Amino acid sequence: MPEHCAAFCCSNRRTIVNRARGITFHKFPKDKDERKKWEVAVRRDGFTASFSTVLCSQHFKQGDLDRTGQIVRLRDRVIPSVFSFPVHLQRLEKGRATSTSRRAEESLSIASQDSLETATSHPQVQPIDDHGYALPASPAALKTRLENALARVESLEREKKNAMAREKRAKTTVKSLLEEIILPSFKRQLPNKLVF
Incomplete structure (x- = not known):
């Protein structure tokens, strides 16, 4: 069994001290497509994971880990995303490519500025959300609420x-x-x- 994390510049090893710190190790997926996604995320030249290659839990978001049971597991279809790459390996954030998408982005930023100005000049009374079944006012809040509910359902199913x-x-x-x-x-x- 591998004793160290396969991530670029990660020195975590399978030791008692790291176990006490809560660091766990997770094998690369058996599914070829998922395994390829992990290999790309690691960003190591010519790297191919074997069936026993592992990554430590520090390369996953806290929400990606399921700590409800005795064994810390990864949630389904999780891809490692927490790395501290050197500058030459970091990916640049791409902007909008087409003129239509740039115009849409500009109109969204203008609309958000207008709503911010309106909110500061004429504060509106917000509805009180005192009922658990009431829908949030914005789609983003609704999406967040749905994601939280789905995560809770998944957690409860695992606990069951x-x-x-x-x-x-x-x-x-x-x-x-x-x-x-x-x-x-x-x-x-x-x-x-x-x-x-």
Whole structure:
């Protein structure tokens, strides 16, 4: 099993100290497309991950990690995105390429400035969101609320799965204990001919 993170300039190793710090290690995905996305994200020349290559948890956002169970897992289809690359490996932020998209971007910035000026000159009374079922006023807030709800559902499903696994283990343990306690006493009470 690999003992170190495969990310560029990352020196994290699988040690007791790093485990105590909460650093976990995660294998590259088995799916070829997902694996390729991870390899591209790492930005190492000529790098090809093996089935045992790992990245440490410091290269993932906190929301990408599922810490609800005993084992820290990655959520589905997560791509590592937290790196400290040198300047020559950093990607430049691309601007809008077409004239239509540039005009749309300009109109959005003008509209946001107008709304900011309107809000400062004529403050409007905001509706009170005192009901849990009421929709937020803006689409961005609605999207954030939906994403939070979906993340909560996923977390609860994982917790349910873990609870069911714990229940199953507990039932198996109780059953084996009962067999160890009851079966020998039952055998002693039967006549010798009937003992099986």
